[in-house]
Amino acid sequence: MTETRDLGIGVIGCGFMGKTQVETVAKFVKGATMKAVFDANPEISQPVAAKYGIAAEKTLAGLLARGDIDAVFIETPHFLHAEQALAAIAAGKHVMIEKPMAHSVALCDEIIAKGKEKGVLVSITFSQRSRTCNLKAKELIDQGAIGRVRQILDFHLLAGGLVKFPKWQSDKENLGILFGHAIHCFDRIRWLTGSDYATVYGKCMSMDPQAVVEASSMALMTMLDGTVVTLWSSGEMPPPSFPRREFSAMIVGEKGLMDIDAYGELLINTSGKWEVAAKQEPVDWAGKGFLDPVRLQSFTRHAQGFIDAIRENRQPPVTGWDGRQAVAAALATYESSRTGKEIVLNK
Ligand SMILES: NC(=O)c1ccc[n+]([C@@H]2O[C@H](COP(=O)([O-])OP(=O)(O)OC[C@H]3O[C@@H](n4cnc5c(N)ncnc54)[C@H](O)[C@@H]3O)[C@@H](O)[C@H]2O)c1
Numbered sequence: 349m350t351e352t353r354d355l356g357i358g359v360i361g362c363g364f365m366g367k368t369q370v371e372t373v374a375k376f377v378k379g380a381t382m383k384a385v386f387d388a389n390p391e392i393s394q395p396v397a398a399k400y401g402i403a404a405e406k407t408l409a410g411l412l413a414r415g416d417i418d419a420v421f422i423e424t425p426h427f428l429h430a431e432q433a434l435a436a437i438a439a440g441k442h443v444m445i446e447k448p449m450a451h452s453v454a455l456c457d458e459i460i461a462k463g464k465e466k467g468v469l470v471s472i473t474f475s476q477r478s479r480t481c482n483l484k485a486k487e488l489i490d491q492g493a494i495g496r497v498r499q500i501l502d503f504h505l506l507a508g509g510l511v512k513f514p515k516w517q518s519d520k521e522n523l524g525i526l527f528g529h530a531i532h533c534f535d536r537i538r539w540l541t542g543s544d545y546a547t548v549y550g551k552c553m554s555m556d557p558q559a560v561v562e563a564s565s566m567a568l569m570t571m572l573d574g575t576v577v578t579l580w581s582s583g584e585m586p587p588p589s590f591p592r593r594e595f596s597a598m599i600v601g602e603k604g605l606m607d608i609d610a611y612g613e614l615l616i617n618t619s620g621k622w623e624v625a626a627k628q629e630p631v632d633w634a635g636k637g638f639l640d641p642v643r644l645q646s647f648t649r650h651a652q653g654f655i656d657a658i659r660e661n662r663q664p665p666v667t668g669w670d671g672r673q674a675v676a677a678a679l680a681t682y683e684s685s686r687t688g689k690e691i692v693l694n695k
Contacts, residue, residue, distance in 0.1 A: 355655060469658055
């Protein structure tokens with residue numbers, strides 16, 4: 349049965365992504381209303397609450413006890429996702445968990461199991477799936493435009509080093525760039541191929557000798573359908589990094605080629621000639637800043653899918669299982685690098 353009233357939303361963590369989600373829900377998502385936020389630092393949450401005319405709860409328990417909140421968005425450092433998601437589920441709230449879902453596969457499984465038990469939806473913010481060029485690539489692949497996908501070279505190359513990211517990302521418990529950022533790539537590869545990881549072999553390192561987390565990795569993987577994948581992820585490219593390689597992928601199908609740049613163009617070659625199949629409008633970082641509606645398009649599509657699923661009582665477009673499988677592949681890359689062995693994930 350379709351829910352007719354607006355769903356009440358709470359956001360946990362009011363940093364870069366928390367503010368992004370509050371703005372997205374408040375201004376663009378239909379069928380949902382922002383009710384309250386919580387941040388461990390009230391100096392961060394109070395101005396957000398004042399800006400949107402909503403409550404700034406003093407504790408997580410306070411936010412989760414609110415009867416007017418149906419779903420929460422978890423927008424905190426990685427190692428907090430699992431405990432906060434479990435607390436929200438225990439309080440009967442649907443959860444949208446930022447990527448990566450949790451810092452172990454066992455915790456992902458626990459979140460999925462508890463969500464089922466409580467009858468609430470669990471989704472993960474794999475917002476790359478909602479970016480214009482990725483969406484078009486998926487549509488064309490599903491239509492058979494390049495035939496069956498056989499090989500992928502996936503890039504996630506960012507410039508500047510760990511200092512460029514929030515400080516907590518350099519703490520050991522948050523693991524590194526492959527886990528924290530390239531987790532989107534692990535998900536996109538599964539989504540585009542419609543297959544799952546069979547084997548993972550990886551080499552992980554950091555160019556910064558002081559770093560206690562991984563910052564650069566290469567993974568060689570096979571999918572259950574035989575597709576061979578290489579993923580190159582780094583957060584420490586000397587500026588300005590390579591062009592077209594922030595969230596990009598070169599894809600070889602049986603009948604054609606694709607070159608996706610999630611922040612630029614989607615190129616396709618099916619007849620001996622490269623053509624532009626989709627184009628991402630650039631974000632006006634310098635003028636409109638990080639809340640530029642162009643940047644929020646993908647978050648709006650993503651959040652809308654989750655809200656519609658709750659209202660229509662069906663599974664969300666991105667499930668807890670999707671979050672779990674991406675975490676499993678990323679952690680297997682670290683394990684492979686530690687042990688020097690290829691890891692078999694699924695048979
Ligand atoms: N989907 C995407 O495209 C995307 C993009 C960037 C970041 N992220 C993800 O968003 C999450 C947050 O990243 P960010 O860049 O916003 O970080 P951030 O540092 O800007 O914000 C994190 C916020 O969490 C708060 N916080 C810390 N401990 C807390 C606690 N125990 N309870 C409540 N609040 C607490 C901090 O005070 C801070 O305001 C991460 O999971 C990150 O991977 C996703």
